[in-house]
Amino acid sequence: MSTRVIGEVILDIKNISLSFGGVKALTDISFNVREHEIRAIIGPNGAGKSSMLNCINGVYTPQQGSITFRGRSFSHMNSRQVAEMGVARTFQNLALFKGMSVLDNIMTGRNLQMKANLFQQAIRFGAAEREEIAQREFVERIIDFLEIQAFRKTPVGRLPYGLQKRVDLGRALAMEPTVLLLDEPMAGMNVEEKQDMCRFVLDVNDEFGTTIVLIEHDMGVVMDISDRVVVLDYGKKIGDGTPGEVRANPDVISAYLGTSH
């Protein structure tokens, strides 16, 4: 096992409620995420997992409750502001820039690091040139890390699904996030691809110390890699704890397996 140390609470979600018109997507959800841990959000389909992630990511603004990241509340920020604070994400149904090459896709993740102004860029002068080279070096490291060297120049739309998922992860990593939100990183993958992805997630957590919040359907994966698990069902929290605790929780068992009456 790794030598990483789980730290203080870095992301604190308190009493979040979110509804769309009359549909309650989330009701009074509270949980926290500690620094360097892998925190999974699980639950049956429609439990509100993605909605929860979208709240953290600033896509949705919850009607009630607060989300505090490193002591700053951002329940009313948009995605870009959240990104600036160091939260990156991947998407459940891939949202890559399909026409662009793998390299360009990951380079976009460096956008926030690039400071040269438009006119310097336009003539590729001074700062812009140096910056481009430095960022490119960083991106090459990510490409090596994810073992996608061979596809650098390939438009992502042409890559097989498993590799597209890796590029999606690469783009998020390029932001050097403090917290990485993964929305079903292993959905639709075969066993081999899942193992690869698990390895990457663990390595990211281990080598870069990135805190990871993960939504996943594959129970085996979740129980193996996460430190703590929060369980949602119908927009409510029904369990929270280590994989072992959650597995033994009767509410969780009934939500997944149904109960006999």
Next chain:
Amino acid sequence: MGFFLETLIGGLMTGMLYSLVALGFVLIFKASGVFNFAQGAMVLFAALAMARFAEWIPALLGSDSKWLGNALAFVAAMALMVAVAWLIERLVLSKLVNQEGITLLMATLGIAYFLDGIGQTLFGSEIYKIDVGLPKDPLFLFESVFQGGVLVGKEDLYAAAIAAALVTGLSLFFQYTATGRALRAVADDHQAAQSIGIPLSRIWVIVWSIAGFVALVAGVIWGSKLGVQFSLSLVALKALPVVILGGLTSVPGAILGGLVIGVGEKLSEVYLGPMLGGGIEIWFGYVLVLFVLLVRPQGLFGEKIIDRV
């Protein structure tokens, strides 16, 4: 042969100007996935601003240097186009983030009518002229080869050179700069672009400003050829088949499309016109595009969209 060459060159020059207008469409489409119906209106608006500023500014300053007047007018018109871009982002696009392409398309249709109207309210609806000192006299080439040589308008040559320079610059910008990359990213996926911290609103202002700049250059060149009048906004209708022919997402495609249609319509007018009764120029581009679409729905250089099933 001399006559053929003359027609060919004439066609290329006109084509270059079509490309210039088409470029405006391509830029906005590439960067925001919006087919901007207002491009023609922007050309007219920019040309009107340029023409009127070139009258007002020297009068205001009491200077009669034509060069200075034109330069200041150009700068002022550009500033106005940036302001227009900013307002469009603020009042229209920012409200429509993550909406369907068709919604944005309808919004640009509205912008087109608004710009047509406000342009004429602010600047008047007469016919104005723009005189930036493009030489009008013709040039005779190859006089030793053909009898009488080949006649080329100098004005057209300058215009073509300006258009070519602009197009080269912009394609390099799109391909090789961080902002260019961000622009392409926004075009592909608004939400993903936001999640990695690309400021959507700034990108949109930039891209509409660049499109405004292209519209201004096109407006100045067309305006100095034809005079600034309402029909200028119809130039966009000529550029429409050009964009579709070249592929909506391709800058080089816009150029080549412009040249093909420019040459095609001139040649067919001259050589087929007498047989078909003339007037071919007007519909040539559209018919050509119709056939191209049957074979290559993405246009000559457009990105082929492969969907997973």
